[in-house]
Amino acid sequence: xxxxxxxxxxxxxxxxxxxxxxxxxxxxxxxxxxxxxxxxxxxxxxxxxxxxxxxxxxxxxxxxxxxxxxxxxxxxxxxxxxxxxxxxxxxxxxxxxxxxxxxxxxxxxxxxxx
Amino acid sequence: xxxxxxxxxxxxxxxxxxxxxxxxxxxxxxxxxxxxxxxxxxxxxxxxxxxxxxxxxxxxxxxxxxxxxxxxxxxxxxxxxxxxxxxxxxxxxxxxxxxxxxxxxxxxxxxx
Numbered sequence: 001x002x003x004x005x006x007x008x009x010x011x012x013x014x015x016x017x018x019x020x021x022x023x024x025x026x027x028x029x030x031x032x033x034x035x036x037x038x039x040x041x042x043x044x045x046x047x048x049x050x051x052x053x054x055x056x057x058x059x060x061x062x063x064x065x066x067x068x069x070x071x072x073x074x075x076x077x078x079x080x081x082x083x084x085x086x087x088x089x090x091x092x093x094x095x096x097x098x099x100x101x102x103x104x105x106x107x108x109x110x111x112x113x114x
Numbered sequence: 115x116x117x118x119x120x121x122x123x124x125x126x127x128x129x130x131x132x133x134x135x136x137x138x139x140x141x142x143x144x145x146x147x148x149x150x151x152x153x154x155x156x157x158x159x160x161x162x163x164x165x166x167x168x169x170x171x172x173x174x175x176x177x178x179x180x181x182x183x184x185x186x187x188x189x190x191x192x193x194x195x196x197x198x199x200x201x202x203x204x205x206x207x208x209x210x211x212x213x214x215x216x217x218x219x220x221x222x223x224x225x226x
Contacts, residue, residue, distance in 0.1 A: 006157075032213050044158075044204065044217040051213065090157060099163040099171060100146055100212045106157040 002027035002095050006105035013081050014113050021076040021108050023065075023091030032094040033074040034102065035065055039087045047089070050074065061085070083114045116141040118218030120205050126224045133178075133192040135221050137205030140186070145207040147188040148215065149180055152202040164188060200225045 003026045013019060025031065035047040048059025055067040065076045074091060091105040117140045127133060139145055146165050150158040160173045162180035170180050177196050181189045188205055205218040 004157075034214075036217075043219050046214065046216075049214065092158075094213055099148075099165055100208060100215075101148070101160055101163055101173070102158075102215055103160070104150075104158040 002093055002103050004091055004093050004103050004105040006089075006091055006108050008108045009106065010109045010111075012111045012113065015083055016080045017112075019076070019078040019081045019085070019110070021089055021091075021110070023074045023076065023105055025072050025074070025091075025093045025103075027072075027093060027095045030096055032096070033065070033067060034092040034094070035059065035063070035074075035076050036090045036092060036104075037087050038090070044090070047076070081110075081112050083112045086110060086112045116145070116207055116209050116216050118205055118207060118216060120203075120218040120221050122221060123219065124222045124224075126226060127195050128226055129197055130194050133190070133195050133199070133223070135190040135203055135223070137188040137190075137218055138186055139188075139207045142186075142207065142209055144185060145209070146212060146215075147182060148206040149188065149190050150204040150206060152204060152220070158204065162190070195225045197225050199223065 005024045007022045033050040036044050037047045038044045047063050048057050050057045050067045058064045063078050065074055067074050089108045092102040094102050119138045148163045149161045152158050164170050164182040178192050203221045206215040
């Protein structure tokens with residue numbers, strides 16, 4: 001069965017610092033990859049996704065992620081974080097299963113200090 | 115675009131009591147529907163999914179069950195709640211792309 005690992009459970013940064021959140025998955029076939037974000041008190045929402053093509057994908061709010069197939073990774077990055085980026089971030093993988101199910105990582109709580 | 119409604123938003127129930135959480139979807143037809151449970155520090159765990167009316171697949175053995183009586187209605191139930199059923203329950207649906215899921219606001223269940 002596929003699994004998704006997010007190694008950073010809690011991250012604390014100051015505003016303007018750069019961010020990189022790690023995500024690794026354990027499926028060897030074709031995958032669709034996602035990053036979701038959950039701001040305090042809000043719905044889980046899609047930040048960005050990778051289906052095919054350019055492995056560097058850009059999402060909303062200045063976030064980007066790079067798919068590195070050889071490393072089974074899909075790390076999330078942002079060059080300069082803001083206080084409003086404080087949220088929980090989830091990496092997810094869809095390995096083309098029958099129900100298009102997503103397997104989620106454990107999440108990373110990001111706190112940005114003003 | 116699709117909108118997902120979940121109710122109730124919060125629920126406190128005693129151990130051994132029944133449960134019924136409802137999810138309804140607007141703005142799309144024949145979606146795949148999903149129930150997830152989010153436990154603190156443990157990400158989202160898929161509980162059930164449905165690709166059509168009356169079709170339910172369970173991902174983990176548990177005390178809960180799901181039903182899909184209508185195309186855009188998905189219900190999570192239990193006959194007797196356990197303490198371990200406490201958590202945050204999220205309903206999700208696919209949109210025009212079956213590869214992408216959209217999430218509802220969730221129900222926070224506390225079993226005492």
